[in-house]
Amino acid sequence: MSVLLLLLDRKNWGQSWTVLHGGILTFHKDPKSNPTGNAMKSSQIVPEYTVELKGAAVSWASKDKSSKKNVLELKTRQGCEYLMQYDTESVISDWHRVILDAIKQLVTATNTTAESEQRQVRTKLRRFLQRRPTLQNVKDKGYIRDNIFGCHLDTLCHRENSTIPKFVEKCIKSVERRGLDVDGIYRVSGNLAVIQKLRYKVDREEQLDLEDGQWEEIHVITGALKLFLRELPEPLFPFSCFDKFIAAILPDYSLRVSYMKDLVRSLPLPNHDTMELLFKHLRKVIEHKDSNRMSVQSVAIVFGPTLLRPETESADMTIHMVFQSQIVELILKEFQTIFSQK
Incomplete structure (x- = not known):
């Protein structure tokens, strides 16, 4: 036309x-x-x-x-x-x-083509996601690792081929070498910025020398150790055992110790061995109470909530705090009996 x-x-x-x-x-x-x-x-x-x-x-x-x-x-x-x-x-x-x-x-x-293309993209994406390895598989192959801080105790020990985290061992050795007499050890807070700097270095798995001058303040070492224990996804005393440990505080003292020993012996090996090393160290701290002013009760109050806590907080938190301290205090006092092989 x-x-x-x-x-x-x-x-x-x-x-x-x-x-x-x-x-x-x-x-x-x-x-x-x-x-x-x-x-x-x-x-x-x-x-x-x-x-x-x-x-x-x-x-x-x-x-x-x-x-x-x-x-x-x-x-x-x-x-x-x-x-x-x-x-x-x-x-x-x-x-x-x-x-x-x-x-x-x-x-x-155009709309039909776009919808068809979108369907193809969705199909390809779904196939990719189905073939994609899970996060756990990637971790198992070593491509991704959890940080040291915040890592599950058994996972960390398995990774390090040990039953006690290396960082815990290093902290305890450093404190025992130069800090058992320091006033308020484990009670006094260290410089938070320096503690976080130490944490960053540990998480990156860099070469760590706690005798380096930048870590000279002993409260930084003790603060980092407490932070490590506090950030365990599951505390040293497992959630599943919380009520059992509370129930172990019986009126009869001998039964209390016996029941506590059985519970400790039933713990997974990383929990048991780490706990044994830590409490052995804390007993050494208490032996210097005249200079550091850290009695059994003081240590128990500091470490009770860190080592033992319920999976879900409840209105009984105040009562729990009393039991937490009593449990830690009992293990400190009866360390030889509870961790003996007999």
């Missing part, structure tokens, strides 16, 4: 031969205007304008766009604007409908 065409960045209307094929609208110079005088097939004419209808919009042009009758306004996705005019209203109306239908079909096809 030959229509009048006006590109809005130009001033003059021009006669064009219009062809709609798929989602492409082409405008050719009118074959009748061929200077050779020979009629040409529309397929042989190089388009003067090519308009992609995908994302385009067509509507009836307003009077401020053109004073002519029967004018269509076509806006492309790229921002170009064309005016199309034909004298016969029914013909231009048919073009309006055909172009509008073509645009709608392109939108539907």
Whole structure:
């Protein structure tokens, strides 16, 4: 069909031969205007304008766009604007409908393609996630490791091929070498910034020398050890044994010690061995109570809530604190009996 065409960045209307094929609208110079005088097939004419209808919009042009009758306004996705005019209203109306239908079909096809692509992406992602190893598998292969602080005791000991964390052993050796007489040991807080610096170094598994001058304050070492014990996901006294240890505080003292010994012996090896080393060390601290002012009761009050706590806090917290201290105090006093092999 030959229509009048006006590109809005130009001033003059021009006669064009219009062809709609798929989602492409082409405008050719009118074959009748061929200077050779020979009629040409529309397929042989190089388009003067090519308009992609995908994302385009067509509507009836307003009077401020053109004073002519029967004018269509076509806006492309790229921002170009064309005016199309034909004298016969029914013909231009048919073009309006055909172009509008073509645009709608392109939108539907685009949405269908997008949905299909999204389904493919979801399918690939689901397959990837199903094939992806679990976090535990990655950890088991050694690609990812938990930090030292906050790591489960059995996991850490298994990783270090020991029954006592190396960091605990280093702290205890350092304290016993140079700090048992320090006033308020384990009760006085160390410099938190330095403790966190030490923690960072330990978590990165860097070479650690606690005799280095930056760790000269003994309260930094004791503070780091308490922090390590406090941040165990499950305390040294396992959650499953909390009520049993509370129940072990019986009126009869001999039964109390016997029951406590049985409970301690039933603990997993990392818990048992770490506990034995720690309490042996704390007894040495107590032996210097005249200089460090840390009695059995003082040590028990400091370490009770750190070593023994319920999995879920309750309204009985005050009562629990009393029992926590009593349990730690009993093990300190009866250390030889409780940890003897007999």
